[in-house]
Amino acid sequence: MTIHKTLEKLESLSNPLKVDFKRKKFGIIANKSLGIYHKDLKVLAKEIGNNNELALQLFDSGIYEARLLCSKIFKPKDVTEALMEKWVATFENWEICDSFSMGLFSKSPFALKKINEWSLREAEFEKRAAFATMSSYCMADKKADNKVFVAFLPLIKTAASDERLYVKKAVNWALRSIGKRNIDLNKLALSEAKQLLQQNSKSAQWIAKDAIRELEGEKVNILDYPRTIYRPSENKKT
Structure with a gap:
């Protein structure tokens, strides 16, 4: 077309x-x-x-x-850093931010690099892009080790005091997504949330309470990534 x-x-x-x-x-x-x-x-x-x-x-x-x-x-695999920077600078609302973050950025070769860089940005939707990409990355890379997601927690802690609506919602979303990836990360995400409760910040406290409510809830769907079916070498040993 x-x-x-x-x-x-x-x-x-x-x-x-x-x-x-x-x-x-x-x-x-x-x-x-x-x-x-x-x-x-x-x-x-x-x-x-x-x-x-x-x-x-x-x-x-x-x-x-x-x-x-x-x-x-x-195609996500064809995304370049230059394109990501060009696009993220134009985001004017949460819808387009999330559409690019979920559909492209989290599946791109530069996802982790941009999560780290953008989490420190001042612009509201550039910063949101970091955490929307982080949240989606929890499902996009089913083979990634827990250490990748543990490294996200300090970024969440730093950004949790940002009172802007679309930033704090994305930070909360990312924390909840990490906590639903597997049972070990669930425990770590809950521990992080309980530490956020101690911050003198309404935003951090809201993020923490909402995350705890879901991650400790009876209906929470905790996955099991990286599952053994994605690790053929380990299957052979068993």
Whole structure:
């Protein structure tokens, strides 16, 4: 599909009423927004398939939903640091931040590097990108050792006092995701949460209480990554 035809398709799906609804309901404010729901973009992305060239053209169009579509059709393994920096600097709300963080950044070769770098950024959605990527990485890399996620905990501790809504929500999300990866990380995440309760910060205390409520809850779904099925050499020993 060409850039011209893709933009025509996006225009045909546009609905100004949805722009207003997303702003009022979800706090999503975006420049050059057509008013297209995420679910409709996912359908279009499936129709297009992976197409890096088209994805770059869509992003450069400046149209909000075209940029969201870019995050759905660019191949994660082809993402470069330069592209990640170009994209993250433009994020204007949590929706586009999370779409790129979950769909591309967490699956890219530079995920861990950017998590560390962006966690120290001042810009709200660049910092959120660090923790949204961190949260998604918990599921994206099923083979990673626990030490990778243990190294995330100091980043969470440092950022927990950030009172900005979309930062603290992402920090909380990351802590909960670590705690659901396996039983050992669950214990460590809970320990970290209980330490956050001691901080003189409303944000840190909210993050901690919410994480403890889920991670100690009866319905919490604790996985078992890295599972032995992903480690053939260990299976042979047993």
